[in-house]
Amino acid sequence: MNTKSTFFQSIDLSNLQGDIRGGAISFLVAVPLCLGIALASGAPLFAGIIAGIVGGLVIGLVSRSAVSISGPEAGLIVVTLSAIQSLGSFPAFLLATCIAGLIQIGLGYARAGIVSNFFPSSVIKGMLAGIGIILIIKQLPHLVGYDADAAEGFALFQPGGFNIIEQLQMALGQFSGVAIMIALTSLAVFYLWEQPSFRQKAFARNVPAALVVVVLGISLNELVRVAFPPLVLRGNHLVQLPVPEGVQAFFQLFTFPDFSQWTNPLVYTSAVSIALVASLEALLAIEASDELDPIKRKTPANHELKAQGVGNIISGLIGGIPVTSVIVRSSVSINAGARTKLAALLHGTLLLVCVVTLPTLLNKIPWASLAAILLVTGYKLARIEVFKAIFAEGPSKFIPFVVTILAILLTDLLTGIGIGMATGIFFILHEHYQNTHRVKMDLDHGVKRIQVSLGEHVSFLSKAKLVKLLKSVPDNAIIEIDGSSSSYIDSDVISTIENFGVAARQRNIQVIFLPSSISDPTPVYTPKDLFNTYRRSDVKLNLHTTPVRG
Incomplete structure (x- = not known):
């Protein structure tokens, strides 16, 4: 991968101010999300920061996307949590992350980037x-201040049975009024930022709601520390990043x-x-980032798989959770x-500087603030409008959804996606089975006439219905099979029609294939004749037939 030339070709100093603003604001969004996703994934908190740094610096350098930013992503939470639990060891999980990166590079060289086009929307x-x-379910205990083990070990179904009820019961028995206050305030901020009138203001456009939520969470808890010290959130109710005392201590993390x-x-x-x-998330x-790009540049999908693979190898080698384009x-x-x-x-540079110089400040962030951020993230992924839109597309879309x-x-x-894919x-x-052909029936001088119009692509799946x-x-009928709109007719279908044509003579059934330019007093033609007709008409067909038997 020629990253050097690609990197310098993508630089445009005339847009330096916009790039600085974009990198700074995305960094502010990334700090709480990196921590929150690491928490929800059951990984060490520092692993989320590492992944954010790798996503910004490593993938930012190797990728050919001009506008995409990579890092830990909510879509990887479940697979990360499941892998850590099944392996029982975070270092073993890091090895799996490195191997996943190698697989992604292999997929890139195998030109598998096109695969995403075949997944049903x-x-x-x-x-x-x-x-x-x-995500929503996992944050409910945190919203009321129960931060002991609400996210790290959660699964919807445990070997002991459905346990979210037990989690909530424990949470309600140990709730914190300060955590609830911070959570409600945070949700109110997100609601305010979604209002069209407020979003038009310069402050709302330039300052992300996630940053305001974090700052408010810290400020409210510090006010409580001054006014009502016994109620202040501390310990496992706050972010607990390790604080290195120097460069050497930092690398030991x-x-x-x-x-x-x-x-x-x-x-x-x-x-x-x-x-x-x-890979699918990336x-x-x-694709979505390219659509948002005002210049409408197209990122090569196969190269992006390689870039993401390099990022995951590096992230796994130094203790980060998996990364993808976000x-x-x-x-x-x-x-x-x-x-x-x-x-x-x-974006990646600011994350690196922040974790080296400001870990003490990060450790003042309440988990209630991060839970609100993840709750809103979950809501945006599963909002009711999505359900309504898919429902309007009909059962063939809504049921697999x-x-x-x-x-x-x-x-x-992974199992869920597999089941969804099968559905x-x-x-x-x-x-496809329902639309293999169209049938029209009428009477021609007292004789039943059946007109069959074949579809554009007549595969072997059409055979059963045909x-x-x-x-x-019925006997003594006329059947007209029109393949003029077909660009492909499978050989199994050809054989089926061919065999029917032979048997039809015994039942006085006239079989007509269209289009036909064959001068034959008998209106019974074989698929081989049909093939020759298409050839004479300069229409390309992928037909493979065998001679008519009998």
Whole structure:
């Protein structure tokens, strides 16, 4: 990958101010999200910061996207949490992350970037909505100040049964009025930022709501510390990043993969899950970022898979959680004026400087503030408008959407997507089966005439319905099979029509194939004749037939 030339070609100093503004604002959004996603993933908090730094600096340098920003993303929370729990060791998980990066690079060289085009949109939207619902559920205990183990060990179904009720019961028995106050204030800020009249103000356009939420959370808790010291949030109610005393101590915060786990099959299972989800998220986010790009530049999908793979290898090697392209940060950066990858590099640089110089300030952030941010993130993924829009598209879209959500909630992300894909494919095949041909029936001088118009693409899936139709043709009838609109007719379908044509003579059924320029006193033509007719008409068909038997 020629990153040097690509990097300098993407730089435009005439937009330096916009890139600085975009990188700075996306950094402010990233700080609480990196911490919150690490928390929800069951990973060390510092792992989220590492992933943000790698996403900004490493992927920002290697990627050919001008406006996308990478880092830890909400869509990876479930797969990360599941992998850490199944492996039972964070260093083993880091090894899986490195292997996932290698898989992504392999997918890039295999030109697998096109794969995202074949995922039904209903399944993708169902995946995002399912992730959103899980995010919402996981934050409920934090909103009332129960921060002991509400997020780290949560799964919708545990071996002991459905346990979110137990979590909430424990939370309500240990709730904190200050945490509730901070959470409600934070949610009010997000609500205010969504109001069209307020969003027009310069302050709302330039300052992200997530930053205001964090600052307010710290300020409110410090006011409580002064006015009502016994009620102040402390300990595990606040962010607890390690505070290094120097450069050497800072580097000691990094965790390294456990390479002794390379023979563990679960490591490779987790790696495949991470690679598939991270790759899909990246491809979708890149497509969305390109759509938001005012210059409408197109990011090469296969190269992006390689760039994301490099990022995940580096992140796994130094103790970070998986990374992918993040549409939230990218859109914030673009809206702030960013037009080149300088914004992504500044984003990563500011994260690095912040964690080295300001860890004490970060440790004043209440988890109630982060829970509000993640709650709103989950709501945006699973908002009611999404359900209404998919429902309006009909059962073939809505059912796979709902099945994907339920499957993710009841199993895990990868299994849920697989079940959703199977459901989506079923409806695609069903729709194809229903639209293989059109039939029109009338009487021609007292004789039943059946007109069959074949579809554009007549695959082997059309055979069953066509066989059923041909069996229903009565004796002494006329059947006209029109393939003039078909660009492809499968050989199995050709054989079916051919065999019917032979048997039709015994039942005095006239079989006519169109278009026909064959001068033959008998209106019974074989598919081979049809093929020759198309050839004479200079219409290209992919027909493979065998000679007529009999």
